[in-house]
Amino acid sequence: MTDDPQLLQQLRQRSPEAFQRLFQQYSDKVYRLAVSIVQNEDDAEDVVQEVFIRFFEYLDRFEGRSKIGTWLYRVAYNASIDRVRKQRVLPVVDEDISEMPLPKQIHAWSDSHRMTMDQIDLVGQLEAAIRTLPESLRMVFLLRDVEELSTQDTAAVLNITPGAVKVRLHRARLQLREILTGTFAETGQRNE
Amino acid sequence: MECNELVQYLSDYIDQNLEDDLIQAAKDHLSSCHNCRVVLDTTQRTIFLYREQGKRTIPADRRQRLFDQLQETFLKSDQDQGN
Numbered sequence: 001m002t003d004d005p006q007l008l009q010q011l012r013q014r015s016p017e018a019f020q021r022l023f024q025q026y027s028d029k030v031y032r033l034a035v036s037i038v039q040n041e042d043d044a045e046d047v048v049q050e051v052f053i054r055f056f057e058y059l060d061r062f063e064g065r066s067k068i069g070t071w072l073y074r075v076a077y078n079a080s081i082d083r084v085r086k087q088r089v090l091p092v093v094d095e096d097i098s099e100m101p102l103p104k105q106i107h108a109w110s111d112s113h114r115m116t117m118d119q120i121d122l123v124g125q126l127e128a129a130i131r132t133l134p135e136s137l138r139m140v141f142l143l144r145d146v147e148e149l150s151t152q153d154t155a156a157v158l159n160i161t162p163g164a165v166k167v168r169l170h171r172a173r174l175q176l177r178e179i180l181t182g183t184f185a186e187t188g189q190r191n192e
Numbered sequence: 193m194e195c196n197e198l199v200q201y202l203s204d205y206i207d208q209n210l211e212d213d214l215i216q217a218a219k220d221h222l223s224s225c226h227n228c229r230v231v232l233d234t235t236q237r238t239i240f241l242y243r244e245q246g247k248r249t250i251p252a253d254r255r256q257r258l259f260d261q262l263q264e265t266f267l268k269s270d271q272d273q274g275n
Contacts, residue, residue, distance in 0.1 A: 126241060
């Protein structure tokens with residue numbers, strides 16, 4: 001995260017350099033969050049634009065109770081969800097921790113994984129796997145494990161409890177591990 | 193600790209959010225359970241892969257367009273404020 005008070009002060013003075021820093025620091029993060037919800041680049045670009053413009057409008061009232069990044073993520077999340085809700089109904093996720101799925105695929109990746117790293121479209125495989133998660137799990141995984149936000153900040157962005165963040169993160173990790181184990185084991189076996 | 197408990201605590205173990213006695217119990221179990229070691233290792237690799245490869249960026253053409261439009265709006269908001 002950045003030195004928010006200093007950046008805020010410079011942004012309020014409409015410093016072009018401060019805008020560049022803001023854009024450089026947060027545009028990709030907001031875009032990643034948006035594209036993972038709206039699932040297309042045109043809408044994600046619109047969300048980035050909307051989020052930054054709303055931030056400029058809010059700038060002089062921004063009290064610094066939340067971090068700039070957390071604020072931008074929260075507005076991006078809500079704007080993205082609003083867009084998707086106009087097109088389809090989002091499924092409700094099961095929060096029952098007692099029904100945590102147990103691992104089924106138990107294969108070490110070490111050999112097959114290293115062997116296939118250059119041979120498969122790794123990024124494509126990762127994106128395909130994460131698209132299978134319900135949006136609520138995908139968001140928590142993205143914010144916690146990709147963007148490396150804290151549990152508290154993730155909870156603030158998504159307006160859920162820290163406990164729910166932990167449950168969803170655990171589910172997301174286990175489900176992704178399961179899918180990727182299948183992928184890497186399968187690819188490795190084909191190469192043997 | 194049994195396998196199902198290890199799986200239940202797996203994320204907290206990875207994130208180092210467990211009490212000392214549970215960390216020790218998990219370590220003891222892992223030292224004697226091959227399957228749980230595999231699950232731990234592949235879960236950590238999953239997180240690592242996404243952290244390394246999942247940071248998609250805005251395509252260059254969209255990025256430039258966004259930058260230009262937003263910079264103009266940002267600087268114009270100063271004039272609006274002054275009026």
